[in-house]
Amino acid sequence: xxxxDISPLGRGGFHCSxxxxxxxNSPTLNDHxxxxxxxxxxxxxxxxxxxxxxxxxxxxxxxxxxxxxxxDYFQKFxxxxxxxxxKDKGLYAIVExxxxxxxxxxxSLPQHSMxxxxxxxxxxxxxxxxxxxxxxxxxxxxxxxxxxxxxxALCQVVDVDEQLKKLLELFEFxxxxxxxxxxxxxxxxxxxxxxFPSCKVLLFGSSVxxxxxxxxxxxxxLDLENTTTYQANASATAETEGVKDAHFESQSEDSIxxxxxxxxSTAAEILEVVATVLQKCVPGVHKVQAVTxxxxxVVKFIHKESxxxxxxxxxxxxxxxxxxxxxxxxxxxxxxRPLVYTIRHWAKQKHLAGNPxxxxxxxxxxxxxxxxxxxxxxxxxxxLPTVNDLKEHAGEEDQCIIDGWDCTFPxxxxxxxxxxxxxGLCELLAEFYKFYAAFDYAGTVISLRDGKAHLVTDxxxxxxxxQFRFGPINIQDPFELSHNVSGNINERTAQRFKxxxxxxxxxxxxxxxxxxxxxxxxWGIVRLLQPLSSTDCSPAPSPSxxxxxxxxxxxxxxxxxxxxxxxxxxxxxxxxxxxxxxFREVWFDKVCHAVLYVMESILKCSxxxxxxxxxxxxxxxxNSLDEAKNKEVKISxxxxxxxxxxxxxxxxxxxxxxxxxxxxxxxxxxxxxxWNRIWIGRRKIRRQLRYRTNESDSDNCGIISSLETEAKxxxxxxxxxxxxxxxxxxxxxxxxxxxxxxxxxxxxxIRVTPIQDSxxxxxxxxxxxxxxxxxxxxxxxxxx
Ligand code: ATP
Ligand code: MG
Numbered sequence: 001x002x003x004x005d006i007s008p009l010g011r012g013g014f015h016c017s018x019x020x021x022x023x024x025n026s027p028t029l030n031d032h033x034x035x036x037x038x039x040x041x042x043x044x045x046x047x048x049x050x051x052x053x054x055x056x057x058x059x060x061x062x063x064x065x066x067x068x069x070x071x072d073y074f075q076k077f078x079x080x081x082x083x084x085x086x087k088d089k090g091l092y093a094i095v096e097x098x099x100x101x102x103x104x105x106x107x108s109l110p111q112h113s114m115x116x117x118x119x120x121x122x123x124x125x126x127x128x129x130x131x132x133x134x135x136x137x138x139x140x141x142x143x144x145x146x147x148x149x150x151x152x153a154l155c156q157v158v159d160v161d162e163q164l165k166k167l168l169e170l171f172e173f174x175x176x177x178x179x180x181x182x183x184x185x186x187x188x189x190x191x192x193x194x195x196f197p198s199c200k201v202l203l204f205g206s207s208v209x210x211x212x213x214x215x216x217x218x219x220x221x222l223d224l225e226n227t228t229t230y231q232a233n234a235s236a237t238a239e240t241e242g243v244k245d246a247h248f249e250s251q252s253e254d255s256i257x258x259x260x261x262x263x264x265s266t267a268a269e270i271l272e273v274v275a276t277v278l279q280k281c282v283p284g285v286h287k288v289q290a291v292t293x294x295x296x297x298v299v300k301f302i303h304k305e306s307x308x309x310x311x312x313x314x315x316x317x318x319x320x321x322x323x324x325x326x327x328x329x330x331x332x333x334x335x336x337r338p339l340v341y342t343i344r345h346w347a348k349q350k351h352l353a354g355n356p357x358x359x360x361x362x363x364x365x366x367x368x369x370x371x372x373x374x375x376x377x378x379x380x381x382x383x384l385p386t387v388n389d390l391k392e393h394a395g396e397e398d399q400c401i402i403d404g405w406d407c408t409f410p411x412x413x414x415x416x417x418x419x420x421x422x423x424g425l426c427e428l429l430a431e432f433y434k435f436y437a438a439f440d441y442a443g444t445v446i447s448l449r450d451g452k453a454h455l456v457t458d459x460x461x462x463x464x465x466x467q468f469r470f471g472p473i474n475i476q477d478p479f480e481l482s483h484n485v486s487g488n489i490n491e492r493t494a495q496r497f498k499x500x501x502x503x504x505x506x507x508x509x510x511x512x513x514x515x516x517x518x519x520x521x522x523w524g525i526v527r528l529l530q531p532l533s534s535t536d537c538s539p540a541p542s543p544s545x546x547x548x549x550x551x552x553x554x555x556x557x558x559x560x561x562x563x564x565x566x567x568x569x570x571x572x573x574x575x576x577x578x579x580x581x582x583f584r585e586v587w588f589d590k591v592c593h594a595v596l597y598v599m600e601s602i603l604k605c606s607x608x609x610x611x612x613x614x615x616x617x618x619x620x621x622x623n624s625l626d627e628a629k630n631k632e633v634k635i636s637x638x639x640x641x642x643x644x645x646x647x648x649x650x651x652x653x654x655x656x657x658x659x660x661x662x663x664x665x666x667x668x669x670x671x672x673x674x675w676n677r678i679w680i681g682r683r684k685i686r687r688q689l690r691y692r693t694n695e696s697d698s699d700n701c702g703i704i705s706s707l708e709t710e711a712k713x714x715x716x717x718x719x720x721x722x723x724x725x726x727x728x729x730x731x732x733x734x735x736x737x738x739x740x741x742x743x744x745x746x747x748x749x750i751r752v753t754p755i756q757d758s759x760x761x762x763x764x765x766x767x768x769x770x771x772x773x774x775x776x777x778x779x780x781x782x783x784x
Contacts, residue, residue: 006033010770011683018042019131045129051096054081055124056106059092059152062117070095073114078102086149094124122520145170145214147349151526159516160426160524164338167525171213171341181207181218184284184303184310188220191282195273198226204316204323210330211340211369218303218310221320222274224262230273232259267315268292274312275299318480321400321407322366325478328390329373332413333383338425340372342525343432349531350500352493361490363473363497370448370475370485375432377451381421383428386451387478390416407479429525430508437501441473441494442564443584443746448478456566457583460574470566473497491563491773504528558753558765560772562591564746568777570784584739584746585665591748592664592737594779595772599670599735602711602775603678604718607670607735667738671755673729676721678714679767685713706778731761 005018006029014023016032018041023029032038058070071080074095082096097103103123106112112119125148145153153170154163181203189201205219206212260273271290278301279288287302298311313319330336344365347353353363376383390409393416400407410416423431444453445468459468468476469487472494477483489497507513507527517523522530564587566574577583599605689709732755740747752768754761 008766010766018045018129041129041131048129049126051082052124052126053100054098054103055094055096056103056121057092057124057148058095058112058119058121060118060120061093061114065093065114067093069114073112074106077106091149092152120520147529147531150529151522154524154526154529155517155520155522160429160514161424163524163526164342164425164429167345168338168341171345172337173212173214177214178212180306181308184218184306184308185220187284188278188282188312192222192274192277195231195277195281196222196224196227197229197231199224200226201312202320204320206365209323209326209369210337211326211344211365213341213344215308218308219319220310220312221316222312222314223317224270224314227262230260230262267297270314271297271299271312274314278312317402318405318407318477321402322477322479324411325387325407325409326369326373328409328411328413329384332385332416333376333419335383335423335425335428336372336376339376339428339432340369342429342529343372344368346500346504346525346528349529350496351532352497352500361488361493363486363489363493367475367485370478371436371446372432374446374448374451374475375435376428377448378435379421379423379428379431381419382451383419383421383423385416387449402479405479405481426514426524430505430513433501433505433508437498437505440746441498442471445474445476445484447476449476449481455579455581455583456564457577457580460566460578472563491561494563495561558751560750560752560769562748562750562773562776564748565777565780568780568784573784587746588737588739588748589664590780590784591750591776592668594776594783595735595737595750596670597779597783598772598775599672602707602714603674604676604714605672605674605678606729607672610669610671610734664737667736669734669736672733672735674731674733674764675729676718677730677760678717679764679771681717681720682710682713685716689713689716707775707782710775731758731764732756733761733764 005016007015007017009015009022012025014026014029015021016023016029016038019032019038021032023032061070067083067085070083070085070093074080074083074097077097079098079102080095081098084094084096086092097106106121107123109121112121127148150167150170154166157163157166185201185203189199192199192201200223202221202223203218204221206216207218260269262270268290271292275288275290278285278299284304285301286304287300289300291298291300296313296316298313301310301312302308303310330340344354347363347368351362353368354365373384377386387409391406394408394410398408398410400409440453443456445456445459446453456470456474459470467482468474469484471484471487471489472491473486473489475485477485512521512523512527513525515523564583569577573586577586580586596607599607686709689712734751734753734755736751736753738749738751740749750772752765
């Protein structure tokens, strides 16, 4: 096993990046490593690596060159084991020889040529082995160009602007792909019209919004507005009119479809019928499945011949309209499409967006596209108008209200004046990363209606829409204003998003981005589009992975981030904060109080406030902590470990003093000590406590809150360890809270720095990483 395949996760779990599985604990990890799958993949990887080392990458030959001709040429240097040509373009070939020696021989020749054509021959780039489980593979995925192919094509063009255009060219539909989709839709339309008279089947989403890519899913809207009745007996008509072909599974009318009254049926019931019609009456469609529990219920299907995946929904008129809006944006400036394609692909490669299975905590492509549109609205000379500006240009016939939301904009861009902005694509892409790397996500709401980022506190007043689901990234839908398009994003994805933006921003400042490499190295957008390895997908860098305990770790800085969360605040605080600029400070103060509460009252650590920041680590600090501990020993009636009951009394006195405490400002630091291994075995005790509570809880009273449970768990651990004879702290550390600064961020950061070298600090910090943010949220929620 390679050590690097296994990385620890929080709570004692592991991740095997080779097999892409999570293992909950060490015994399952050991079983997994000895298991068939892991061993098989190890051996496949070894073989692939050897094959890669024995291969060369060849390009520059004439189009249409055959596998045989290439084999013939390289036979001169030894035995050719295999030749793999790129799928259809004749751009490159990978030639595998029987041994490394033969590869050396090939590469030692300064120039190769075939039929008078100079060849470029180089070492095959090492491509990290990645296991893709078969069943998870997207049916459209096979049509995607792979990274090696893409980077080769992008490196051939003259500059970065051309690279973006090339990427668009390689990804967008061909005419036949577009035609195929239209045919599938008209086939569905024909059959559905029999069952749902006057219905319309409309394509929306990436198939038609001008941001199509090979193999993207087909989003379909079944418009039943003019359909008053459903005709279950249409199956007979459909058959006689020859709609069904050989694929049609002949069924008797009764067994095919049941009757349903459209006026009183729920969306889920209608979709069940849609699924049946699709399955039984539309030729060439299979794997039909109604997913009625999702936020947006759909019927999923796959078109057999092409492998295309489709979704049919019935309540999605707004999406059809926002598709037209994106089409309009794309038509207003030729820079929009190449930029969106590149940024969407970057986001996909960095595992930030474009989850092919939908849902989850990744951004979807719609959200990414809105980010690009907003950025283009915000250039000093805007490239795209705001939605409100567009509305000004709309005629009578463009007026459109859907579900009460104003969706008015002109049907085409002919009346809209072209921008005078002349920035190139290379510059715009770099500016995009710069713009969003310095963006205040949690503290603002991105509005495409007026092209501004509004303070979240503007949205929490009495007149504001209460439904808006605030999250670490807030993008207001340009039409359905109460909808946060990125409301599904979790903190982890948001952190990764920011980290990737920072990296991209830095890279775009380098010469490697701006200039074509003369040394045949990857340049321009190629480096931005490099796929992430699975280990790069973690959130903030974790100390336990890269540092050997006690060395760099002891003086390393370990950060916890506590994002601003409106949901934790009481209605009263929200009211007070309405429109206020000070919400960062208010949040900071609440986090500071909560941190202290969690450390002292829940984790039973000793904490002493210190005025000085960044003081030298010295023995005096440790002594002062020892004194703190002695005090604790005294108040706990001579017991070595604090007595839980008295501890509770102490906790309430802590509470009192904290309510009287002044507001925390600036950077706040505490010196802290942990006396017991309070991070070990919590899960087990938590389970036991829950079990016990349920037992004695038959009358459903006294349900313990999570804060109290966690305090009890710590007490249980302290009692277990009571007999041990430890008199000095296990871990001493400094805890500092500070705001990230300016308008760029809303998080309160907590820096945890070990005071003494301690291997246990790594374990302890690992625990804090997942424990503290959740506890702080709960604590603020409860106390506010
Ligand atoms: P792709 O399918 O290539 O990922 P897409 O643009 O089709 O890109 P989907 O997730 O399939 O993205 O969504 C289809 C359409 O549904 C979008 O184009 C948009 O019109 C609408 N849509 C998707 N997500 C949202 C959302 N969060 N809020 C509002 N509309 C959305
Ligand atoms: Mg789609």
